Amino acid sequence: MVKIIISGCNGMLGQTISKLIEEKRDIEIIAGLSRNPKKINNSYSVYTSIFECKDAGDVIIDCSNPKCLPDLLKYAVERNTPLLIATTGLSREDIEDIKIASKKIPVLYTANTSLGLNLLINLVKKAALVLEENFDIEIIEKHHNKKMDAPSGSAYMIADAINQELDSSKKYVFGRSGNEEKRIKNEIGIHAIRGGTICGEHNVIFAGLDEIIEIKHTALSKKIFALGAVKAAKYIVDKDNGLYTMEDLINL
Template sequence: MSKIKIGLIGANGRMGKAIIQVLAASNRSTLSASVVKKDSVFVGLDSGIHSGLKENQILFHSDLAKACDASDILIDFSSHSAFTENLQTAAQYKKPIVIGTTGLTDVDRNLIKDLSMQIPIVFSPNMSIGVNLLFKLTEIAAKVLDEGFDIEVLDIHHRHKKDAPSGTAQHLKEILLKSLDRNEKNVIYGRHGMYPERDSKEIAMHTMRAGEVIGDHTVYFLSAEERIEISHKAQDRKTFAVGAVKAAEFLKDKSKGLYNMFDVLGI
């Protein structure tokens, strides 16, 4: 059986390297295109060598249409600035796509919903299998513990990350709000200065950006009697790459529609 051909957008970045490494070892999928920005200094370089592997003869280029022609499925881990063009091009060429780009707005999310009526899309704020278990466990805990516990969310990433809170932390917040029937008015982002006593429905979001932390997320549930911590700590970017490739393989033969990692993992 022939391998699934995967075109990678944002192939020269940290996640791009990890995905290329995962695809090089895959029995089901193979790298078919490695797309970078038009003005990138990496154009023309071998993507295998750049990723710490042997030469794979898949050169970095900036022609997304060419990548679509060469690929069965696309994975996008590029920048937010290229998101709209990438997604519209995927829809134009009828290519399923896995979206791993972070920092997306409500307008971007609406575009994803609209174009999922034309092509199959996997969109998740985090592709890690472990993080998606964190999402599910947070949902379960919130429904069980309800208003008897104060809730805090801590998001730690490397000093280079631009968006805060992270997409993963934002999704944890959304899970908590939905599970507890609360809204954005119940959320506080960090603390500074004097505050009144904590409201029982408050959900606090905290962000740290330091060092080279790949990604740590913890949800705290605290009562007067006990504390529950649900935590995930990424030790290697390959955890996200493995999930992204699994999501791409999930889209093989799927019809149009919007899917998430719960669909991919069957949880």
């Protein structure tokens, strides 16, 4: 039985993960963390601080807020507990702190736990290597009107993966308002749309001479992220210290 502590348990993704785990027999949530611990009646104890939690978990799932990261990293290192970080909006300093912690514990960091979205990233990396010379690359992401960060963390994941494949030769252009110059070759355009209840959509466009290739992933519910998070949490439990990604899981 894999025992989980979930940070951000009362958020949308946290609750979806909780409901999914209730249906499984080989995994359970032993504690949750929330800034509003009494907001929802959970089947497990909920704390405002990770240091209030006395139960030992096999892995921590973080789907909370970047402000919670320092305490989670400190706790996980002190207790030698694997950590799945699925929080967006992290700063460069946060990423460096994650890398430092991963030298002492196994950490899987991803801005998106969807297996489908991470497979898209795997595909566009291969496409970029073949098409880059004669094709322009644009990324369009769509999310609901309550999403705070723009562009999405997943859009950055896609752009960064492509750029790494192309030896960091690309620069990012966010929208084109006020830009009176024609598009240059070494750009990746990234565009954000916010509206309604769109769960999440990412479209990567390779536009060439008289032909267009589009690779798109659409999320229809939060359940796909919960499924991926549970799979990733199980994956990271018995791993050696180090920094992992969803690509490591997909490559299995």
